[in-house]
Amino acid sequence: MRNIIFFLFAFFCVTKAIAEDGSRLWLRFDKAQNPAKVDVACKSATMDIAAGELSDYWHGGSVALTIDKSLPDDDGFRISSTPEGVTIASATDAGVLYGVYELLRTKGSGVSGDYNAPAFKLRILNHWDNPDGSIERGYAGKSIFRWEEINDKKGTMSQWMRDHLTEYARANASIGINCAVLNNVNASPKMLTTAYINKVKLIADVLRPYGIKVFLSVNFGSPKALGDTKTADPLDVNVGKWWAKKVKVIYRAIPDFGGFLVKANSEGQPGPGDYNRTHAEGANMLAAALKPYNGIVMWRSFVYGNHKGEDRVKQAVSEFKNLDGKFMDNVIVQCKNGPLDFQPREPYAPIFDQMKATPLMPEFQITQEYLGQSRHLVYLAPMWKEFFDFIPKEQLRAMTAIAGVANIGDDTNWCGHHFSQANWYAFGRLAWNPELSSEEIADEWLRLTFCDKKEFLLPMTEVMMSSREACVDYMMPVGLHHIFKADHHYGPEPDGNQPHFPIEWLPIYYHKADATGIGFNRSSTGTNATEQYREPYRSLYDNIETCPEEYLLWFHHVPWTYRLRNGRSIMHELIVHYDMGVSEVERYVVQWQDMRKYVDKQRFEEVSSRLSHQLENAKEWRDVCTKYFQSIEQDALLKQTK
Numbered sequence: 004m005r006n007i008i009f010f011l012f013a014f015f016c017v018t019k020a021i022a023e024d025g026s027r028l029w030l031r032f033d034k035a036q037n038p039a040k041v042d043v044a045c046k047s048a049t050m051d052i053a054a055g056e057l058s059d060y061w062h063g064g065s066v067a068l069t070i071d072k073s074l075p076d077d078d079g080f081r082i083s084s085t086p087e088g089v090t091i092a093s094a095t096d097a098g099v100l101y102g103v104y105e106l107l108r109t110k111g112s113g114v115s116g117d118y119n120a121p122a123f124k125l126r127i128l129n130h131w132d133n134p135d136g137s138i139e140r141g142y143a144g145k146s147i148f149r150w151e152e153i154n155d156k157k158g159t160m161s162q163w164m165r166d167h168l169t170e171y172a173r174a175n176a177s178i179g180i181n182c183a184v185l186n187n188v189n190a191s192p193k194m195l196t197t198a199y200i201n202k203v204k205l206i207a208d209v210l211r212p213y214g215i216k217v218f219l220s221v222n223f224g225s226p227k228a229l230g231d232t233k234t235a236d237p238l239d240v241n242v243g244k245w246w247a248k249k250v251k252v253i254y255r256a257i258p259d260f261g262g263f264l265v266k267a268n269s270e271g272q273p274g275p276g277d278y279n280r281t282h283a284e285g286a287n288m289l290a291a292a293l294k295p296y297n298g299i300v301m302w303r304s305f306v307y308g309n310h311k312g313e314d315r316v317k318q319a320v321s322e323f324k325n326l327d328g329k330f331m332d333n334v335i336v337q338c339k340n341g342p343l344d345f346q347p348r349e350p351y352a353p354i355f356d357q358m359k360a361t362p363l364m365p366e367f368q369i370t371q372e373y374l375g376q377s378r379h380l381v382y383l384a385p386m387w388k389e390f391f392d393f394i395p396k397e398q399l400r401a402m403t404a405i406a407g408v409a410n411i412g413d414d415t416n417w418c419g420h421h422f423s424q425a426n427w428y429a430f431g432r433l434a435w436n437p438e439l440s441s442e443e444i445a446d447e448w449l450r451l452t453f454c455d456k457k458e459f460l461l462p463m464t465e466v467m468m469s470s471r472e473a474c475v476d477y478m479m480p481v482g483l484h485h486i487f488k489a490d491h492h493y494g495p496e497p498d499g500n501q502p503h504f505p506i507e508w509l510p511i512y513y514h515k516a517d518a519t520g521i522g523f524n525r526s527s528t529g530t531n532a533t534e535q536y537r538e539p540y541r542s543l544y545d546n547i548e549t550c551p552e553e554y555l556l557w558f559h560h561v562p563w564t565y566r567l568r569n570g571r572s573i574m575h576e577l578i579v580h581y582d583m584g585v586s587e588v589e590r591y592v593v594q595w596q597d598m599r600k601y602v603d604k605q606r607f608e609e610v611s612s613r614l615s616h617q618l619e620n621a622k623e624w625r626d627v628c629t630k631y632f633q634s635i636e637q638d639a640l641l642k643q644t645k
């Protein structure tokens with residue numbers, strides 16, 4: 004009996020040890036048999052981490068880590084081979100650390116002697132995490148920032164917090180992410196109380212050695228909401244003084260604090276508009292407070308509802324265009340990649356064409372709010388690359404910052420779906436180098452996260468690469484958009500018409516399917532949103548004959564009798580796409596079953612179960628939308644023949 008118990012116990016320990024829960028992300032380097040020999044030019048917390056990673060995981064002989072002040076001060080690095088081994092040089096400690104991760108990731112094939120520098124200076128995660136631990140649009144558990152586990156009086160935090168923050172920072176550093184906005188853009192004023200500032204300081208202390216700066220989202224009404232002033236009017240002297248004092252307190256605690264992210268006069272948030280002031284007046288007041296410390300303001304252009312009756316996709320330009328050039332030089336206007344709201348496919352946001360005298364930065368959404376959340380395998384790099392392709396090269400090169408709304412929570416595997424980790428990874432890699440191809444990044448991530456056998460890599464890279472288009476096909480083909488179930492944005496609701504919601508949230512407002520046809524006329528005969536685009540896109544999108552068909556129903560209201568270029572009617576075309584989307588997911592389910600031998604049991608089964616769920620949901624999209632649109636089409640055609 005005792006033997007059996009011992010055997011069961013031993014079996015339990017072994018299976019536990021080899022169970023793969025996904026917590027190690029893409030950081031699964033093989034342990035070095037003997038610690039690598041590492042020469043470190045100077046001591047610092049960051050250099051210690053860099054040296055530690057190499058001695059633990061580098062298999063290729065000795066490495067010298069050097070600070071070379073003649074290199075550009077941009078966190079870039081050079082990895083070169085010398086007779087003694089490998090040298091990693093950078094002007095900064097963080098650059099050396101990035102070089103170390105490059106060396107480990109490429110197992111030495113990155114030793115090129117070329118200088119490798121990031122495209123964007125600030126590579127930022129935006130966490131939409133609330134102080135109570137919930138995460139807006141978070142699908143991977145609760146927040147990793149457990150504020151109640153930080154004791155600001157004693158200056159301590161729980162071991163769980165410290166371990167997780169360290170792992171989080173390491174994962175970010177390994178892909179070059181160097182900034183984190185810790186809290187939701189729908190910001191609680193509480194974040195600016197002394198207790199929270201002191202907690203933020205403790206988080207900043209853990210992240211700093213990994214080269215990560217912290218930022219906060221701030222509620223524009225904070226001074227008033229905290230009861231310190233009577234108003235939050237940006238031109239009120241006391242308000243300006245309040246912010247200046249607050250900023251001073253923050254920098255005393257966190258000397259390298261990054262600055263503020265602000266959502267103002269949008270979806271019910273307070274802002275300068277409450278006092279008839281402009282976004283520029285609001286942003287500049289905060290920018291003036293941050294300026295002495297080199298802090299910045301990231302002011303979001305995601306606004307709507309202030310221009311009653313205007314097409315929502317036009318409103319950012321309507322509100323910001325006249326302010327072009329009026330922002331202080333430490334303000335960056337942060338703009339979502341599309342003009343609506345992180346849909347599976349949107350044309351690019353034309354604000355990027357309309358504001359040439361103001362620094363802009365793109366905001367991507369890594370958390371898949373409208374792309375199946377953490378239940379669907381949807382690889383987002385191709386979508387982000389599509390955006391980059393629309394922005395003129397020069398303009399992209401001039402941008403200094405890029406943000407991604409994080410998909411990270413306290414789930415064991417960080418992101419809910421094992422494949423959602425790829426989107427965090429891809430964001431970091433593209434923020435470093437937007438020229439990388441989506442395939443390269445997928446291949447890299449799969450190798451690091453699962454296995455490097457080509458029998459696994461080829462089919463799974465293909466699955467990842469096609470997954471975004473599949474999602475567009477089963478959710479919103481041919482330019483349809485925003486027909487999600489209200490509020491939680493998961494699953495279809497084409498008949499959505501809740502009278503208590505703002506019109507800009509209603510599916511029927513977007514697809515406009517009726518007796519005359521389907522789609523939103525944003526051409527010059529409609530809302531004229533096309534006018535906000537630069538040529539050639541303006542003319543291309545405006546004309547139904549030249550509009551790329553993937554945007555057809557985004558820009559045009561198409562009669563049911565309209566024939567697409569392939570001769571199909573619009574309804575027929577929609578059905579073909581819905582079917583294609585579903586059969587792609589069917590293919591993924593089968594493909595994954597063939598991958599069993601390359602993947603550990605736990606992750607294999609977890610991905611299998613998510614894929615089955617994705618298939619069910621894709622079918623729901625197809626069935627619900629086809630039925631709904633077809634019934635309108637049939638009625639319309641019947642009426643026409645009468």
Ligand code: GCU
Pocket residue numbers: 139140188189266270305344372
């Ligand atoms: C979307 C999302 C909100 C979020 C908002 C924003 O509308 O559904 O949860 O607050 O974007 O980006 O501010």
